[in-house]
Amino acid sequence: MNKTWWKESVVYQVYWRSFYDSDGDGYGDLEGLIQKLDYIKELGVDIIWLNPVYESPDKDNGYDISDYEAIMPKAGTMEVWERLLSEVHARGMKLIMDLVVNHTSDRHPWFLESRSSRDNPKRNWYIWKDAKDGKAPTNWRSYFSPSAWEWDEATGQYYFHSFAVEQPDLNWENPELRQEIYRMMRFWLDKGIDGFRLDAIALLAKPKAFSDAENPADIRYLANNPGLHDYIREMNEQVFRHYDMMTVGETAFVSPEEGLKFVGEDRNELNTLFHFEVCDEMPSWDMRRFKEIQRRWYQVLWGKGSNSQFLNNHDHTRQVTRYGNDGPYRVQSAKLLATMLHTLPGIPYIYQGEEIGMTGVRFDSIDQYNDIAMKNRYEEEVRKGRDPQEVLRSLQALSRDNSRTPMQWNDSLNAGFTTGTPWINVNPNYKEINVEKDLADPNSIYRYYQKLIRLRKDHEVMVYGDFEELPEWMEDERLYVYTRTLGDTRWLIVLNHSDDPSSIRLPAAYREFTLNLLLSNYPENEADSADRIELRPHEARIYELR
Numbered sequence: 423m424n425k426t427w428w429k430e431s432v433v434y435q436v437y438w439r440s441f442y443d444s445d446g447d448g449y450g451d452l453e454g455l456i457q458k459l460d461y462i463k464e465l466g467v468d469i470i471w472l473n474p475v476y477e478s479p480d481k482d483n484g485y486d487i488s489d490y491e492a493i494m495p496k497a498g499t500m501e502v503w504e505r506l507l508s509e510v511h512a513r514g515m516k517l518i519m520d521l522v523v524n525h526t527s528d529r530h531p532w533f534l535e536s537r538s539s540r541d542n543p544k545r546n547w548y549i550w551k552d553a554k555d556g557k558a559p560t561n562w563r564s565y566f567s568p569s570a571w572e573w574d575e576a577t578g579q580y581y582f583h584s585f586a587v588e589q590p591d592l593n594w595e596n597p598e599l600r601q602e603i604y605r606m607m608r609f610w611l612d613k614g615i616d617g618f619r620l621d622a623i624a625l626l627a628k629p630k631a632f633s634d635a636e637n638p639a640d641i642r643y644l645a646n647n648p649g650l651h652d653y654i655r656e657m658n659e660q661v662f663r664h665y666d667m668m669t670v671g672e673t674a675f676v677s678p679e680e681g682l683k684f685v686g687e688d689r690n691e692l693n694t695l696f697h698f699e700v701c702d703e704m705p706s707w708d709m710r711r712f713k714e715i716q717r718r719w720y721q722v723l724w725g726k727g728s729n730s731q732f733l734n735n736h737d738h739t740r741q742v743t744r745y746g747n748d749g750p751y752r753v754q755s756a757k758l759l760a761t762m763l764h765t766l767p768g769i770p771y772i773y774q775g776e777e778i779g780m781t782g783v784r785f786d787s788i789d790q791y792n793d794i795a796m797k798n799r800y801e802e803e804v805r806k807g808r809d810p811q812e813v814l815r816s817l818q819a820l821s822r823d824n825s826r827t828p829m830q831w832n833d834s835l836n837a838g839f840t841t842g843t844p845w846i847n848v849n850p851n852y853k854e855i856n857v858e859k860d861l862a863d864p865n866s867i868y869r870y871y872q873k874l875i876r877l878r879k880d881h882e883v884m885v886y887g888d889f890e891e892l893p894e895w896m897e898d899e900r901l902y903v904y905t906r907t908l909g910d911t912r913w914l915i916v917l918n919h920s921d922d923p924s925s926i927r928l929p930a931a932y933r934e935f936t937l938n939l940l941l942s943n944y945p946e947n948e949a950d951s952a953d954r955i956e957l958r959p960h961e962a963r964i965y966e967l968r
């Protein structure tokens with residue numbers, strides 16, 4: 423397998439508006455991120471993924487861009503952004519920018535022109551259709567609203583939006599539009615960034631036939647349509663291949679076989695991807711399902727293309743709450759999940775706050791929530807006559823705001839995030855869970871992440887080693903036992919994802935090995951041997967087999 427810098431990297435995702443507020447306006451900002459770069463560097467990560475900072479009316483927290491070549495004043499200025507890039511590089515880290523090219527804001531000048539008249543030269547930069555029988559052209563839902571179509575009275579047509587009404591989709595069939603996007607991409611790459619996280623990239627091609635979906639609620643018809651890979655190959659041909667850069671596609675609804683079309687090294691499309699088979703299809707932890715998903719992606723991708731490992735981000739609630747134990751075993755569980763993500767094949771992504779075990783949140787009223795996806799769904803359900811409190815309760819667990827509460831720096835007011843009023847409430851548990859506390863504790867989650875990342879730097883087996891599960895535990899719903907092998911180096915990873923203790927006896931083939939413990943989230947258990955490994959609740963072990 424050919425070696426590259428991005429394959430060997432650990433990525434840290436900064437949702438800047440919740441990271442650190444330097445000017446007291448209640449929003450995190452780029453100056454605040456600059457002030458915290460040493461904290462990120464000390465963790466040991468290689469790449470920072472920065473959520474969108476472009477000019478935006480902020481209906482979807484920056485994912486509705488109104489000027490691709492300007493910085494949102496809430497975040498800072500282009501001068502501050504330039505300094506951020508320089509400070510990231512000065513610390514030997516890289517910066518990849520989150521880029522949204524499936525849609526723009528409805529306040530982008532392109533859309534204002536497009537909607538001004540049917541014969542405007544930019545009309546065809548977006549997707550406009552006549553009404554059908556006096557209604558929307560199709561019955562398609564959008565991610566954030568009951569219909570993917572919005573009526574425009576002025577020109578008597580509907581426009582298409584995969585997400586919010588305020589996020590009209592660009593028409594990727596239009597070569598003029600595509601060339602403008604490629605020019606903009608080069609604008610940022612020529613500034614020296616190191617790559618892109620490509621938002622909703624699997625949606626660029628729309629269904630060929632604008633006809634009703636059998637089941638409009640199952641919005642998979644919005645993704646992976648014919649023509650999609652032609653666009654991405656052209657993007658690579660015209661932009662990516664000319665730079666030493668990394669691309670990671672946010673590819674909705676892809677199977678491993680579909681995923682390989684994006685990241686196969688012979689495809690000349692993207693370097694790697696996020697798939698959502700876990701986050702979209704596993705409401706809570708299901709070890710057997712998780713193993714099955716990992717197995718399939720490994721079997722299809724390994725040696726051909728790169729995958730990512732993550733269990734939360736700005737769209738998906740905190741992993742220790744959703745998939746671990748954020749109660750009595752929060753610290754051990756956070757470390758176990760990290761051990762799993764960093765020892766499974768793929769590039770590990772750390773979402774800000776994950777490294778100190780931040781948890782999900784429960785706000786009492788819909789007014790305390792910000793996420794447009796949640797608020798639109800709440801209104802839609804209440805309009806159907808459902809009890810508002812019951813609707814709120816049904817949406818809280820998976821609300822994207824769970825991951826968007828401010829970074830918890832210390833136990834002072836607002837967790838040290840802002841001297842102003844935070845744009846979203848701080849999680850009330852910040853006095854117990856915060857950076858200052860973790861930095862002071864040699865056994866903290868943060869210190870454990872540092873050791874994990876250090877291990878990766880010192881041992882290529884974590885990056886390039888073949889993965890193999892021990893058959894004895896393949897169907898086990900609590901234990902995950904697998905090896906990573908590269909040349910003569912063989913590691914054994916043993917995970918007890920359970921509130922109960924467990925013990926295992928390695929198969930005969932492993933009994934000849936000496937178990938050299940490299941890392942555990944508990945104090946060492948001297949009595950262990952291949953004959954008998956005692957595992958405490960949520961215990962994780964990484965052994966080198968000698």
Ligand code: TEU
Pocket residue numbers: 482485486522565585621622672673674675698701702736737
């Ligand atoms: O999310 C895209 C999105 O919601 C789906 O493509 C994806 O299938 C889903 O997240 C998987 O659960 C991106 C951004 O991450 C999100 O914050 C934006 O709201 C959205 O695009 C619109 O730009």
